[in-house]
Amino acid sequence: MFPPKISQLSSPFSVFRPNPHRVSFLQPHFPSLPLPCASHGQKLSCELKPPLSSNFPSFTSISISLPSSNLLKVSEIGAPVCSGENEDKGISAELNDLSRNGVVYKKTLQLVECSMFAALTGLVYFLSNSLAIENYFSCFFSLPIVISSMRWGVDAGRKTLVATTMLLLVLSGPVKALTFLLKHGLVGFTMGTLWRSGASWNLSILVCTIVRSLGAVGFVLISSFLIRENILALITINIHASLTLLLTASGVNIIPSMGAIYSLFGILVLLNSGSFMFLLHLLYSVFLTRLGMKSSLRLPRWLERAI
Known part of the structure; x- marks a missing residue:
């Protein structure tokens, strides 16, 4: 043109x-x-x-006039030849960004927090088992995993869970590591994942109750395998004997079947796990609210009014 x-x-x-x-x-x-002469045809x-008029200079x-043929042509713009170098420069510049909003800083801070939470949880669990005070601190064993999941995402919660389990495997052996994983680790990871995704309390308590119940049954089965004794059979036999005694004392001559005993055992485990998870949700909600993470929580109305 x-x-x-x-x-x-x-x-x-x-x-x-x-x-x-x-x-x-x-x-x-x-x-x-004088005008220059034409060249090249x-x-x-x-x-x-x-x-045009006298009023203007x-x-x-x-x-x-130029010939219709295009004497000057510009080649079409194609893709840059050195696109890989530009991408490498962008990646290197991104990795060299050490500011607070940079990728390297955030990943380093996430790794440090996960490792610190894993070390703290492993140390507290190891000392509580050594001093036989596990029942007093068992409600706090899942809290570091929940905090990691709420702050940095599900990936950070999984890293904290794996790091804590491996640390306990080195310090206390496979039995304590499996005990923590089944009774506390999976529960904290499930709770942190559901809270991170914005799930309601009803769904969170229901899913965590099921995970806690499966973990308790798994712990019983592992303990039975280790001590070469069927603990689950002993529990169901004791329940059967106690229920038969209660029915006989009340004047009802009915002997419950083993299917009813297993059903009753499952209901009792679910009730125990459900009540524990409700109290755990309540405790963690208050604790995280005090830490300034209330905006990330989806609390019920009655709890928001109380807090």
């Missing part, structure tokens, strides 16, 4: 009409100007026009 031609200058406001084969420009009027034509419009 060449510059447009000014066809006429009749008023201060001129009309521009583009012409791809004509180039026009304004030049002050002189009696005669190009045709040059000059037209001298008189001034005299100008001469000189038009140059």
Whole structure:
């Protein structure tokens, strides 16, 4: 595209009409100007026009006609050849960003917090088992995993869970590590995942209750395998004997079947786990609210009013 031609200058406001084969420009009027000769078969034509009016200075419009063939061509713009170098520079600049909002700083802070939470949980669990005070601190064993999941996402909660389990495996052996994983680790990871996704309390308590119940049954089965004794059978036999004694004392001559005993055992485990998880939700909600993470929680209305 060449510059447009000014066809006429009749008023201060001129009309521009583009012409791809004509180039026009304004030049002050002189009696005669020699024009260069045509080269390479190009045709040059000059037209001298008189001034349009006496009110304006005299100008001469000189038009140059060029052949229709495109003498000058610009190649099409293609993809850059060194795109990989630009990407590498962008990645390196991103990795070299050590500010508080940089990727490296956030990942380093996440790794440090996860490792500190894992070390604290493993140390507290190890000392509580050694001093036989596990029942007094068992409600806090899942809290570091929940905090990691709420602050940095599900990936951070999984890292804290795995790091704590591996630390306990080294310090206390596989039995204590499996005990923590089944009774506390999976519960904290499930709770942190559901709270991170914005699930309601009803769904969170229900799912955590099921996970806690399965963990308790798994712990019983593992303990039975280790001591070479069927603890689950002993529990169900004791329940059967106690229920039969109660029915006989009340004057009802009915002997419950083993299916009813297993059902009763499952209901009792679910009730125990459900009440524990409700209290755990209540405790963790108050604790996280005091830490300034209330905006990330989805609390019921009655608890928000109380807090």
